[in-house]
Amino acid sequence: MTVQTDTERAASLNGGVMTGMALMLAGVLIAPLIDIFSKLATAHLSSTAVAFVRFVLQSSFMLPFMLWRGSWREIRLSHAGFHAIRGGVLALSMISFVTTLRHMEVADAIAIFFVEPMILTILSSIFLGETIGWRRYTACGVGFLGALLIIQPSFGEVGPVALLPVVTAFCVAIFAIMTRLRAHREDPWAMQFQTGIWGGLFCALALLVLDPQGTADIANLPGNMSAIGLLFGVSLAATTSGILSVYAYRHAPASTLAPLQYFEIVSATVLGWYVFGKFPDALKWLGIAIIITSGLYILWRERKIMSQLPPTGEPTPNP
DSSP: OOOOHHHHHHHHHHHHHHHHHHHHHHHHTHHHHHHHHHHHHHSSOOOOHHHHHHHHHHHHHHHHHHHHGGGGGGGGGGHHHHHHHHHHHHHHHHHHHHHHHSSSSSSHHHHTHHHHHHHHHHHHHHSEEEEEEHHHHHHHHHHHHHHHHOOOOOHHGGGGGHHHHHHHHHHHHHHHHHHHHHHTTSSSHHHHHHHHHHHHHHHHHHHHOOHHHHHHHHTTTGOOHHHHHHHHHHHHHHHHHHHHHHHHHHHHHHHHHHHGGGGGGHHHHHHHHHHHOOOHHHHHHHHHHHHHHHHHHHHHHHHHHHHTTTTTOOOOOOO
């Protein structure tokens, strides 16, 4: 049997965390495509209809991989309640955010949503027992200030709709905590498949009870190829980003990954300029620089902490 030295063990753990951070970074850079396609799709369908089709297509994309990998064997009826809650909070987050996108620019909505990493960091400390030091709390705060510099959101201009990204932030933080709890014990593909099924069921219920216009939009969908293409884009981006995030949580703590979500504002700003012609001004570029610096600091700090991992399992230095 091969015995790892303390140095090898520390290097292995460090490599695992860095892998998780790389996966999360890829996921958050892809994530704004969900919002871009969703905003474009709201010209054809209601917000609830966009969310419903997204979940249906996401499950359809996952099904062949589930069968090929044998991931369906990981699905347990005893876990149905847990995944129903995951799907429900994600459905609420999707409906809330797509509704926001009908009235606001993508980058503006994401800027308000970026209270989520701060919420996630605090919830990770409360519910997951993760050690959070003042440096990571500070990094979250600095990243949020950078987001505000990019967007300069005005609640006075958009009214109560500006509260919807906050609802989305709470839902996504809860979803991330629940994902972290199961990421090491369940197959990521099975988790994402179940999320799509339950999210679709909750959206279908919302359509039937609250959104008859959305039901009519879906009935007319077969003749609208433009809308179908946009919905496929939403679902493909959501599936890819979701899988990357689940694998990221298998390698690194949620509180470590949370600040990296600020990188999403970078790709959101670039894509918003490319698709909608909103070119960032100098203040927004300053905000982007602050966000990138904050994320790079977290990467450097995590690597430093892992390099100081004690050989006998004593507590690590305060992160």
